[in-house]
Amino acid sequence: MSKILIRGAKVLGGETRDVLIDGETIAEVGTDLEAGDATVVEAAGQILLPGxxxxxxxxxxxxxxxxxxxxxxxxxxxxxxxxxxxxxxxxxxxxxxxxxxxxxxxxxxxxxxxxxxxxxxxxxxxxxxxxxxxxxxxxxxxxxxxxxxxxxxxxxxxxxxxxxxxxxxxxxxxxxxxxxxxxxxxxxxxxxxxxxxxxxxxxxxxxxxxxxxxxxxxxxxxxxxxxxxxxxxxxxxxxxxxxxxxxxxxxxxxxxxxxxxxxxxxxxxxxxxxxxxxxxxxxxxxxxxxxxxxxxxxxxxxxxxxxxxxxxxxxxxxxxxxxxxxxxxxxxxxxxxxxxxxxxxxxxxxxxxxxxxxxGRLDGHGRPVSAGEPANLTLVDPAYRGLVDPAGFASRSRNTPYQGRELPGRVTHTFLRGRATVVDGKLA
Missing domain, CATH: 3.20.20.140 (Metal-dependent hydrolases)
Incomplete structure (x- = not known):
């Protein structure tokens, strides 16, 4: 698996950090990390949460x-x-x-x-x-x-x-x-x-x-x-x-x-x-x-x-x-x-x-965003505002009570053990 560098995210809404994913694991959390051969995800202003x-x-x-x-x-x-x-x-x-x-x-x-x-x-x-x-x-x-x-x-x-x-x-x-x-x-x-x-x-x-x-x-x-x-x-x-x-x-x-x-x-x-x-x-x-x-x-x-x-x-x-x-x-x-x-x-x-x-006693999830932990992560843009349109849902069903309602925030990326399942808000 390739390396991914999440650059400039607010970890848990707090301090701004870079997070380097190597394979299935978070390799490093710090500032001004070198990208090297990693794919870079620019995340300024976004919140990085555990999956x-x-x-x-x-x-x-x-x-x-x-x-x-x-x-x-x-x-x-x-x-x-x-x-x-x-x-x-x-x-x-x-x-x-x-x-x-x-x-x-x-x-x-x-x-x-x-x-x-x-x-x-x-x-x-x-x-x-x-x-x-x-x-x-x-x-x-x-x-x-x-x-x-x-x-x-x-x-x-x-x-x-x-x-x-x-x-x-x-x-x-x-x-x-x-x-x-x-x-x-x-x-x-x-x-x-x-x-x-x-x-x-x-x-x-x-x-x-x-x-x-x-x-x-x-x-x-x-x-x-x-x-x-x-x-x-x-x-x-x-x-x-x-x-x-x-x-x-x-x-x-x-x-x-x-x-x-x-x-x-x-x-x-x-x-x-x-x-x-x-x-x-x-x-x-x-x-x-x-x-x-x-x-x-x-x-x-x-x-x-x-x-x-x-x-x-x-x-x-x-x-x-x-x-x-x-x-x-x-x-x-x-x-x-x-x-x-x-x-x-x-x-x-x-x-x-x-x-x-x-x-749920679920192993590998609900872990801190820190080096050595599984790279199960969610990146959120809290400034986003948009109308809910069930026509674009990934679910097979459309029975949402929020159709046409404006809601804040948008998941831009989801990572499951280091692999991007969602990129720029869309399924990878």
Whole structure:
């Protein structure tokens, strides 16, 4: 592999440095480095971050290749600045055996755009009745460490306890989709003033909060790790904050769309805003931003949920839930957290690279930008402003809530172990 010299970038938004990549590794970080035979990337004014890591990506393959494939999803990830993603288990067939997770892992290796770490299902078929082959998936070539029935809640307390006990043997983590099913039957959006005005079935905050409260108690009881997926309410924030104050091993994520969008957008009846968990109130949004800033919420995860046109371009009640998010995540975080002064770029690296890699126990990612480390890197132009045009997405699906919206920042280059996967904002 050839050498690459990134010249004049602000490392983690701080001091300006040159970074020399030699093969798969960062060879040197300094000032006025000699280019020699290296390819030079002029990066004045740009921010150099460790490659982003997503804990929550739906790649749909196997089974829903009309929505996304591992190849198209990892291309989208690279464009968004990600060098690793965790692929959720709600595929067809469900990723509840060693064979399926190894298939996803192999497809990720073949794609070459970013690393793919499969997440295994907690229960067989996501049915919530019987534990899946957690040990076999961990011992497989995929080395699964995170387990989730995302899309469905592990609502049976006994099953959840058993899962938490099982993963302790290999320092695994159970990632919970917190949704009490009895409280959300027929729910279409956040329960509140807007749902009452529109006459749509309400999804109460307590449906999320009650499961989180139960699960942090279970995790503390058995001494295991629990991760809360896509936190969306102010009440959920307070429960996680309380659990952490006890010293319990609890982590949580928030999506970019829950940091920016509110349930007022549902007044348009545009199904692009239909998502699980639903968009909440402005008060919830502000609480989530504060919690991400103070570390109560550990990381940002996209919950990238691609759907084909026919599944979203229909009446609200019939539309699928979910939004694509890999290609816009960093821009939304810049708008909501950096440009508002809540986080600096070093903290963005912490919430979008260091911590998600640590939670997922992902080797080779979430590492400092320093000599000897793997050259998984993301170069961002924070001064860029542009309108979101899904026609240019690398993802196979177009169900973005940001179409036509101006967002700041642009990933100009992504490097996966020293190889450029994105150059000047386009796939290499």
């Amino acid at each position: 982003l890591v997503d804990l929550h990506t739906h790649l749909r393959e196997p089974g829903r290749e009309d929505s996304e494939t591992v190849l198209t999803g990892t291309r989208a990830a690279a464009v968004g600045g990600f060098t690793a993603v965790h692929a959720m288990a709600n595929t067809f067939p469900v990723a509840d055996t060693a064979g399926v997770v190894e298939q996803v892992y192999r497809l990720g290796k073949e794609s070459g755009y970013c690393d793919v770490q499969p997440i295994g299902a907690v229960t067989v078929g996501l049915e919530g009745k019987k534990l899946a082959e957690l040990g076999a998936m961990h011992d497989s070539a995929a080395g699964v460490k995170v387990f989730s029935d995302d899309g469905k809640c592990v609502d049976d307390a006994v099953i959840m306890r058993r899962a938490l006990e099982y993963v302790k043997a290999f320092d695994g983590v159970v990632a919970q989709h917190a949704q009490e099913p009895r409280l959300t039957e027929g729910a279409q959006m956040n329960e509140g003033i807007v749902s009452a005005e529109l006459g749509l079935g309400g999804w109460p905050a307590v449906a999320e909060e009650s499961i989180i409260a139960r699960d942090v108690l279970l995790a503390a009881h058995v001494g295991s790790r629990v991760h809360i997926c896509h936190l969306s309410t102010a009440g959920s924030v307070e429960i996680v904050r309380w659990a952490k104050s006890k010293g319990w091993n609890v982590t949580a994520e928030v999506t970019p769309h829950h940091l920016l969008l509110t349930d007022d957008l549902v007044r348009t009846y545009n199904p692009v805003y239909k998502v699980n968990p639903p968009l909440r109130t402005e008060a919830d949004v502000l609480a989530l931003r504060e919690a991400l800033a103070d570390g109560t919420i550990d990381c940002v995860a996209t919950d990238h949920a691609p759907h084909p046109h026919e599944d979203k371009d229909c009446e609200w009640a019939a539309a699928a839930m979910g939004m694509v998010g890999l290609e816009t995540a960093l821009s939304v975080v810049q708008q909501t957290m950096v440009d508002t002064g809540l986080l600096d770029w070093a903290a963005v690296a912490d919430r979008m690279s260091f911590r998600p890699a640590q939670i």
